[in-house]
Amino acid sequence: MNEPVLDPERDVELLRRIAGQDRSAFASFYDRYSGLLFSIAVKVLNDPKEAEDVLQEVFMQIWNKADAYNPLLGRPASWAVTLTRNKAIDRIRAAQRRSKLLEQATVEANARPDDSPSANEMLHGRENAERIRSVVAALPPDQRRAIELAFFSGLTQDEIAKNLQEPLGTIKARIRRGMLKLREKLEGFA
């Protein structure tokens, strides 16, 4: 089991050095987050080969645009997660895999929670990862499904509503309640 690596202050310093074209800092940042980011890309794309391309694009963007990171809007890890998720979703949309995606999303939404080791274990250690998993699992299923579809599937708000056969306002409210509940339970930890 890897030791937890999350350390926002060190990450900010790494990004500062990366902005100055420091390759050793870049290599360190890659070692810390490539596992998490690759796991997210694979989860979104369901295709390891495409996920490799996304990871390459993400780290090239980190190399070229590290100075665009804004600490006011979250930790470096959050920035990298956003880049990865957005690039993976862009790839899906570019490939116009909408109908297939809807099918996958439906299957995913109805699937049981996965018990395999999660990417969180690399960042937080097994015990903490298990706690995150239990907090998320404790969410009402309708809130959890709406949030997971929003983040991983690339569906729009309207498509999520259509997929879950609920009014758009209901979906927005579920996402809001779910996210605030998760924030409360994971405050000072995640």
Add this chain to the structure above:
Amino acid sequence: MIDERMEEQAGLYVLGVLTPEETRTFEAVLQREAELQQLVAALRTTRDALAGLAPQVTPPPALKQRILAQIEAQEKVVSLPVRTERSERWTIWLPWALAACLTIVCGITVSQQKTLRQKVGDQAKQLAALNQVADSLRNETQGLQQAVATLQETNRLAGLRIAMLNSLLADAPKAVAVSLWDEKQQRGVFVVQNLKPLPVDKDYQLWVMDPKYPTPVSAGVFQVDAQGNVRLQFKADKLIASPDKFAVTEEPKGGRPTPTLKNLVLIGG
């Protein structure tokens, strides 16, 4: 005080499901509301924990080498020495010479990618493969240098700075450009290939980064043809003493006084 609707928007924002227009509106509010910034930061951390529930998958070790090799390849800048004599007719033939130069650079990039992708075998072969790539790069770089040297020999390119700009676009990774800047005449030639055409209400905007100025200096707006290509002459809005980098952003029609950094599409120096 953040109301429920703004909380809702914040949740949708960090999950990436706001429409582009909603995103712009939300970010405008976000920029001036410190409390909202705190909420977004907290929700992003929450979202990261959620994202981390994805099953753990380790990227192949060769990927790191591939990325480092790409960084290595990206840094191709050719600066030419200053000369006292120049031809005023340089702008007539220069675009064609520049296009030839760009073709060579494109060839190098494509060749590198192809070569590198073929070398992602097992770990034992990797080192030897990378050495081969390094040799190949050296040869190709020599080819580029020879091409530039040939141009120098014409005694017409004196005082010019050539920069290659690479794509930051996921959907146009092959976009590439070469900028040639004449420091004495304060004008340049810019050649672009494979950049996606923009809708009529937007323009690409070229920027010159000079350490003398706190912000990039605009060098005008342009559009590409249906194939994504364009060749144009440009001037900067201010006197450029030492161009450090060149960049292209996507902007509203007519351009903006300062670049929209999140819309950066090409950069190089």
